[in-house]
Amino acid sequence: MNSVLKLENVSLDIKKDGILENISVEMEAGKVYGLIGRNGAGKTSILSLVASFRKPTKGALTIDGVDPYENEKLMPKVDFLYEVDYSDEYDTAGKMLQTAKRYKEGFDMEYALEVMEGFGAPVDKALHKMSKGQQAAVNAAIGLASNSPVTIFDEVTNGMDAPSREYFYKQVLAAKEKSQRIFILSTHIVSEMDYLFDEVIIVHHGRVKLQEPLDVLLERGFRVSGPEEKVAQFTTGKELLSTERLGPIRSDMVLGRLSEAELQEIDRLYLDISTVKLQDLFIRLTEDKEGVE
Amino acid sequence: MSGKSGLATMDYSKEFGKWSMWYIPIFALVYIILNVFIRESELNDMSFFAMALSANRVYMLVLGILAVYTFLEWSLSLGLTRKDFFRAMVSAGVIVTLLVTAATAAISFVFGLMPWFGTGIPEVSGGMETIVHVGGYMLSTLLYFLGGFLISVGFYRGFVPGMGTVVLNIILFMATDVMWSREGAAGIPAIDSLDLMSGMNMGAAAVMTLAVLAIVCAVLYYTIRDIPLKIK
Numbered sequence: 001m002n003s004v005l006k007l008e009n010v011s012l013d014i015k016k017d018g019i020l021e022n023i024s025v026e027m028e029a030g031k032v033y034g035l036i037g038r039n040g041a042g043k044t045s046i047l048s049l050v051a052s053f054r055k056p057t058k059g060a061l062t063i064d065g066v067d068p069y070e071n072e073k074l075m076p077k078v079d080f081l082y083e084v085d086y087s088d089e090y091d092t093a094g095k096m097l098q099t100a101k102r103y104k105e106g107f108d109m110e111y112a113l114e115v116m117e118g119f120g121a122p123v124d125k126a127l128h129k130m131s132k133g134q135q136a137a138v139n140a141a142i143g144l145a146s147n148s149p150v151t152i153f154d155e156v157t158n159g160m161d162a163p164s165r166e167y168f169y170k171q172v173l174a175a176k177e178k179s180q181r182i183f184i185l186s187t188h189i190v191s192e193m194d195y196l197f198d199e200v201i202i203v204h205h206g207r208v209k210l211q212e213p214l215d216v217l218l219e220r221g222f223r224v225s226g227p228e229e230k231v232a233q234f235t236t237g238k239e240l241l242s243t244e245r246l247g248p249i250r251s252d253m254v255l256g257r258l259s260e261a262e263l264q265e266i267d268r269l270y271l272d273i274s275t276v277k278l279q280d281l282f283i284r285l286t287e288d289k290e291g292v293e
Numbered sequence: 294m295s296g297k298s299g300l301a302t303m304d305y306s307k308e309f310g311k312w313s314m315w316y317i318p319i320f321a322l323v324y325i326i327l328n329v330f331i332r333e334s335e336l337n338d339m340s341f342f343a344m345a346l347s348a349n350r351v352y353m354l355v356l357g358i359l360a361v362y363t364f365l366e367w368s369l370s371l372g373l374t375r376k377d378f379f380r381a382m383v384s385a386g387v388i389v390t391l392l393v394t395a396a397t398a399a400i401s402f403v404f405g406l407m408p409w410f411g412t413g414i415p416e417v418s419g420g421m422e423t424i425v426h427v428g429g430y431m432l433s434t435l436l437y438f439l440g441g442f443l444i445s446v447g448f449y450r451g452f453v454p455g456m457g458t459v460v461l462n463i464i465l466f467m468a469t470d471v472m473w474s475r476e477g478a479a480g481i482p483a484i485d486s487l488d489l490m491s492g493m494n495m496g497a498a499a500v501m502t503l504a505v506l507a508i509v510c511a512v513l514y515y516t517i518r519d520i521p522l523k524i525k
Contacts, residue, residue, distance in 0.1 A: 014521075044524065048521075048522070048524065051369075052369070052374075053369060053521065053522035053524065054521040054522065055519055055521070070374045070375060070376060070518070071374070072297070072374050072376075072377065075369075075372045075373070075374055076297070076371075076372030076373075077372070078372070079372075080370065082524060099304075099371070100371070102300060103297065103300065103371040103372060103373070104371070104372065
């Protein structure tokens with residue numbers, strides 16, 4: 001199944017509050033999408049719409065041209081994993097996996113158990129007795145093993161320690177290679193996960209600020225470093241995202257693409273140039289100050 | 294019913310069944326204690342089943358109230374539609390009503406073999422009348438479950454819809470009590486004095502109760518079909 005997930009001019013109002021406005025994004029199978037945004041930007045609301053947890057107030061959401069909302073064939077094809085409070089859950093992780101297997105056609109139990117082992121999480125322990133990280137591992141295992149054409153992980157690594165997070169990232173990449181699925185990863189830990197993303201969607205104040213392939217997005221800006229005066233000379237009149245200083249060295253993050261002439265000038269001034277990090281770009285692009293677009 | 298609805302019916306029924314394994318023994322214990330410590334002929338003549346018929350309704354009301362908060366998120370996360378959830382929950386309500394009634398009847402039969410406990414159902418002479426009486430109670434037990442389910446859906450949607458469903462339930466419960474009671478169980482003299490049952494045969498009462506059940510199901514489906522799932 002080569003799924004295409006489309007949101008066209010989607011808006012969501014909850015009571016009288018406008019949560020999402022005019023969201024348009026398109027995702028295709030075989031890619032990992034990073035959905036990033038600040039707290040309250042509307043990430044989980046978008047994901048709730050994709051998972052049919054909510055219905056858009058306006059606009060159209062389709063999977064291969066069909067609205068998945070209350071569609072008994074399409075709803076099981078979307079798997080939405082998010083942080084759940086398991087403090088009252090007396091079932092074991094193994095029972096949870098068995099339940100997922102019963103309801104999800106493509107669920108690979110063997111792989112789920114392998115993933116649980118990889119996380120070092122027990123399958124015979126009641127969920128309420130597990131640590132936050134182990135509970136997160138259960139969610140991750142269910143999502144990875146579901147083989148659902150649309151798999152959403154919303155802050156699913158919360159509570160996991162660094163080795164577990166690293167293991168999860170590897171498994172996402174492995175699962176992506178194994179089958180054509182749309183993975184949507186929503187996270188605050190942008191710096192750790194950016195290498196997983198094929199495309200990045202930045203949400204800000206209930207709107208999609210941009211959707212771009214990661215490499216294209218990273219070309220939106222650059223970092224130039226060198227002696228204070230030379231850097232200042234080069235970046236005068238350019239859109240500065242940030243300035244850092246270390247002794248006589250200054251490093252400016254600039255928004256914009258470099259022209260041939262600018263590259264020659266950088267050579268002439270003996271300045272160092274490097275790409276910006278997604279996290280830096282994300283922070284600057286979602287800062288609420290005038291002039292940053 | 295789709296395969297998923299069938300699976301969900303089984304799972305909800307199993308979970309409710311587990312809770313019932315707590316409710317029934319606790320209620321049996323209460324019945325035993327009451328019979329040991331209270332010497333009142335009306336109570337001592339009453340069978341466990343007769344006492345359970347009323348208590349089961351309240352128990353099923355509680356199960357209904359827990360339905361949405363316990364199972365909606367779980368169900369939608371597993372890819373079930375709201376329609377599947379509705380169908381499966383109503384089916385589970387029917388199954389659990391039958392199971393709880395059957396379990397209390399079986400325990401009552403065992404108690405009835407002992408000399409310390411009563412065997413009768415007050416105001417019922419036996420035979421066909423008993424069957425109709427029990428049938429009526431089972432229908433109203435199911436109505437209590439669906440009523441609880443409706444309250445659950447109402448409050449999940451918000452405080453005002455929740456209170457609306459509480460008022461609707463009070464009216465429906467009172468109406469069915471009046472229909473099935475000889476002397477009027479409404480407790481309101483003006484309604485009791487109408488003596489509705491005397492002018493209505495059991496069949497008509499059953500048909501009307503089934504109609505009320507159908508109306509509650511329709512209202513339930515209408516309120517569930519677009520219910521937003523709230524997370525975080």
